[in-house]
């Protein structure tokens with residue numbers, strides 16, 4: 324039996340900061356914004372993601388919902404990271420984040436971690452398998468919103 | 477005989493586990509109980525000496541397996557005071573018991589527009605099968621509500637029961653710990669011409685149960701919550717109700733004859749036990765109820781009551797109101813299931829921090845989403861006791877909760 328890694332791996336300072344002071348809370352009018360709802364049936368976490376897409380760029384993003392520290396921090400960090408990003412870059416970031424969550428040893432290359440910026444602080448989550456769903460909820464919901472958004476010419 | 481919890485604890489191998497550097501503090505018996513050695517040994521002896529398929533076997537071990545399986549049925553019948561072992565039908569768990577009730581009894585007796593009364597306090601196991609029956613057969617569902625004292629609101633009970641065919645309700649909430657007034661509900665249901673089904677998944681494991689005086693027509697429970705193994709549950713019903721209940725699942729074991737024209741169902745419990753049953757699990761459950769009987773369910777209930785009183789007292793006074801108990805604040809009509817709302821700390825995080833102390837509590841909606849909604853909660857962290865739980869474990873819980881509060885403020 325492996326022992327649980329120390330809790331500081333999970334609750335890093337930046338993570339706790341995002342949990343206590345979440346960024347981009349609120350709603351955006353739909354339309355023009357696109358909304359998607361996500362929910363984790365296991366623990367009851369719920370999130371709504373509102374994205375305002377302008378051309379190829381996520382011009383604004385807002386979040387509502389409730390959940391544990393990991394899901395709240397992850398969604399807050401996500402919102403800060405994707406605001407102003409192109410759709411393509413955003414999808415790339417989502418993919419990289421999911422990789423981070425599934426890499427058991429979390430020994431992703433320095434390069435990959437650097438690209439993730441402060442989101443890399445969530446790398447410890449991968450060592451707590453039951454919490455991975457908490458961390459990925461917002462990201463999956465964002466993907467849903469992007470998929471649902473009408474194509475812009 | 478006095479209740480010696482120290483001796484009793486030595487019967488449970490899992491209590492010797494060390495997790496995250498701490499002795500295991502198991503406070504999740506509401507989800508599933510720990511297993512005493514006698515249950516493990518009974519299953520081991522079964523597999524090592526008697527294993528064979530039950531019924532119809534002629535050779536020695538087949539006869540022994542049948543005897544062990546049917547012996548377990550008799551043990552369970554005795555444990556709940558059933559008039560006959562034939563009233564005890566083995567299922568996979570309480571959930572399957574409710575599906576049997578809704579599907580087999582329900583489809584035979586309920587037609588479109590017939591009313592079944594449920595409660596807002598109930599587990600999904602006693603809600604979803606009825607929703608399914610509503611969707612397939614057009615029955616009507618009504619619900620008892622829960623009041624601010626965490627009790628069933630009985631003020632409109634007669635109204636709800638008016639014209640109802642069945643009241644199906646829990647005897648003990650797996651979220652609030654609330655013990656419901658089954659005797660009173662039985663009287664009122666019967667007066668209104670309705671039958672009463674009881675979810676005993678929590679109550680049978682922690683309180684003395686006697687179906688002869690309970691007043692219920694049906695009782696569902698799970699072996700794994702009462703020191704038995706997983707994979708075995710029970711639906712008890714009075715023989716007169718079994719007599720009017722068609723088979724549930726079809727297959728071998730549940731027939732008396734099959735031709736190319738069709739089948740004739742078996743009589744007795746076998747009618748509802750299609751296929752090879754969970755034999756070893758039944759044997760384990762038999763050992764579990766014999767073990768519980770040897771301690772005495774009165775003694776178990778008294779022990780858990782004292783412990784619950786201690787826990788409610790400590791939890792209410794250790795945190796300056798920052799930890800709220802979602803459930804009755806005294807032990808009056810209450811069992812040892814304690815749901816907590818910790819200010820500023822999500823139940824998931826509470827559990828995570830507690831785990832670091834070796835403390836097992838369960839975060840979530842506990843399969844009672846309507847109840848959670850009633851109190852505006854998405855989840856709670858739930859501590860629950862078993863016959864082996866001790867005050868020192870409550871102390872560990874309190875210390876660990878203090879740690880969680882500190883970390884998150």
Ligand SMILES: Cc1ncc(COP(=O)(O)O)c(C=O)c1O
Nearest residue numbers: 569570571599601650677678698
């Ligand atoms: C009150 C209650 N009813 C029903 C169940 C369902 O039991 P099982 O999952 O063993 O079928 C549970 C267990 O979670 C319960 O606590």
